[in-house]
Amino acid sequence: MDLVNHLEGRLLFAVPKSKFPPAAMTHQGRLQQATLDLLSGSDVQFRRETRLDIALVKNLPIALIFLPAADIPTFVGEGRVDLGITGRDQVAEHDATLPRGETSGVEEIMDLGFGGCKLQVQVPEKGDITEAKQLIGRNVVTSFTALSEAFFSKLEGTKDGDKPQTKLKYVGGSVEAACALGVADGIVDLVESGETMKAAGLKAIDTVVESTAVLVKSRGSNSDLLNLITSRIRGVITAQRFVLCQYNIPRAQLETASKITPGKRAPTITALEEENWVAVSSMVEKKRIATVMDELIKVGASDILVLNIANSRTD
C-alpha cells in the first residue's frame, strides 16, 4: 500500500523516532517509548510496518509520522505536520536558528513531564577549566550549535547578531568523546543521570537550558480533531501526575485538611454515617503524596487511601 497517498485529509502527528531498533533499546529511544505509551493511553490505535516511518491510525483520521526528535520542530514550524512531540531543547534550538524578529511556527501546547534533562557546558574533570568564561575563544563541540552560540554570545557580551569568538563545531552524536579525542576544550551536551558525562571524564560547569518533552502544534493549525487529541493526551498526563487521595476527618478539622488537599478545583466532601465526620476525596500530585499524608495524619485524618488514576478529563 502506498501510504503517502492515504495522508490526504488526515491530521499529521510527528512522533520521535529512535535511531536504534526496538531490540537495542535500553535507555535509548526514551522519548519514542514514552510517546507510544501516551498514544496508547489516548486510544490512538495503529500498526507500524517495519522500516516504515508513516503509520495510519485505525480509529481516527490521523497519520503518525516517525521523525528524529531534532527534525520535528522544522516540520511542525513549516506547517508540514500539525502536531508533534519532541524535547523543549529541540524547539529552543530550532527557534534560535530563526532570523531575528521572525516568529517561531512552533507553538507549545503542553509540558509532558517525561524526557527531563539539562543541556550543560562540560569540560574535562581533571583540567584547569572551572567556568564557562574560560572557554571563550576555544573549541566547543555540540549538537546544539544555535543555543550554544546564543549562550557564548551572551557570555562574551557580543553585539546583537555578531558571532561569538568561541569556536562551535557541530557533531550529530557521541558528543562526549570530543574532548578525549582532542577535538574540543569543552562540549555542550545533554545530561540526565550524569553517567555518560562521568564515564567520559567530564564535569558540568554551566547550564544552557533545562528540558522536558513537549506537545507542540504548528502555529495556525486548529481543528476539532486537534483539540480532541490534545484533550486526550492532557487526560493521560494528568492521570500519570496525580493520585486520588481519600480520607475521613472530623468536620471540625475539614477546613485545615482542605488546605492540605485543595484538589485540582476543589476537594469532594461526602457526609459519613458517623456524626461530625466527613469523607474527603481529592487529587494530589504524586510527588507530594507522602508529605500530604504525613500532614493529614497530624490534623486528625484517618483511613487515608491513595488510589492510582487510570485516566482523566479535568479540563
Ligand SMILES: Nc1ncnc2c1ncn2[C@@H]1O[C@H](COP(=O)(O)OP(=O)(O)OP(=O)(O)O)[C@@H](O)[C@H]1O
Ligand atoms: N539521557 C536523556 N534523558 C532524558 N531525556 C533525554 C536524554 N537524552 C535525550 N533526551 C531528550 O530526548 C530528545 C531526543 O534525544 P535523541 O535524539 O538522543 O533521542 P532519544 O530519545 O535518546 O533516541 P535515540 O538516542 O535512541 O535515537 C533530546 O532532545 C532531549 O530532549
Ligand SMILES: O=P(O)(O)OC[C@H]1O[C@H](OP(=O)(O)OP(=O)(O)O)[C@H](O)[C@@H]1O
Ligand atoms: O546523563 P545520562 O543519563 O548519561 O544521559 C545523557 C546522555 O543521553 C543522551 O544520549 P543517548 O544515550 O540518547 O545517545 P545518543 O547521543 O546516541 O542519542 C545524551 O546525548 C547524553 O549523551
Ligand SMILES: [Mg+2]
Ligand atoms: Mg539519544
